[in-house]
Amino acid sequence: MTTVTSPMAGRAIGLSAVPDPVFAGAMVGPGTAVDPVRGPAEAVAPVDGVVVSLHPHAFVVVDPDGHGVLVHLGIDTVQLNGVGFETLVNKGDTVTRGRPVVRWNPAAVEAAGKSPICPVVALEATRESLSEVAEDGAVTVGTLLFSWR
Template sequence: MTTVLAPVAGSVIGLAAVPDPVFSGGLVGPGTAIDPRRGAAEALAPLDGTVFKVHPHAYVIVGADGRAVLVHLGIDTVRLRGEGFRVLVREGEQVVAGRPVVAWDPAAVEAAGLSPVCPVVALEARPEALRALAAGMVRAGEELFLWD
């Protein structure tokens, strides 16, 4: 079993509420989403593992068991071309759950006319493999869901 932590603090809204059909339709994979608190923050590693891919607006961490979790910081934020984001790790680097990966400001994303909602997706997982999804408010680093 893999415990996936909340990479950001905010309100858990679920993937169905993400304003992007690729995420809300579960096309990327199952998971949940967080509407983050506004203000400068650091997005954290959701599990222990290796930084497989890191962009200013999104990253994938792969655990020792091969399970990969995607964290996407906002919707369509690739359009910001990295502005307002600061990558704090390198691809291939080992990280522990809770380590800061990207510094960003959800309020700046919103001010740019984009949604700051953060999908957290278990890549290549079956929907029924996820359980104990958090609800309501979460703090960064708290348990978000379990992946059987």
């Protein structure tokens, strides 16, 4: 079983509360979302694994069992063209849970007119394959967001 932990501090809100129909409808995959604490922050790896995709606003880590986890920093933040985001690892790097991957500022994202809400999605999964999904309540870095069996 893979446990996926929060890449940032904030509040778990569930995917259905994400202000984007693709994420809210779990079209990318099931999971949850975190409304992050405002201010400068680092998004960390939610699992041990390899960074297989890395953009300033999003990254995917695949764990040793082949489970891919997408962390998307805000909604429509690709439109910011990387401004306000700093990648701290490289694609292909092996990371451990909790290692900083991207430095960013959710308050600056919000000031730019974008939602700072962060979907954390189990790629190529079904809702039935997840358990213990956090959909409300405060989370800190490392809090369990969901388990994947």
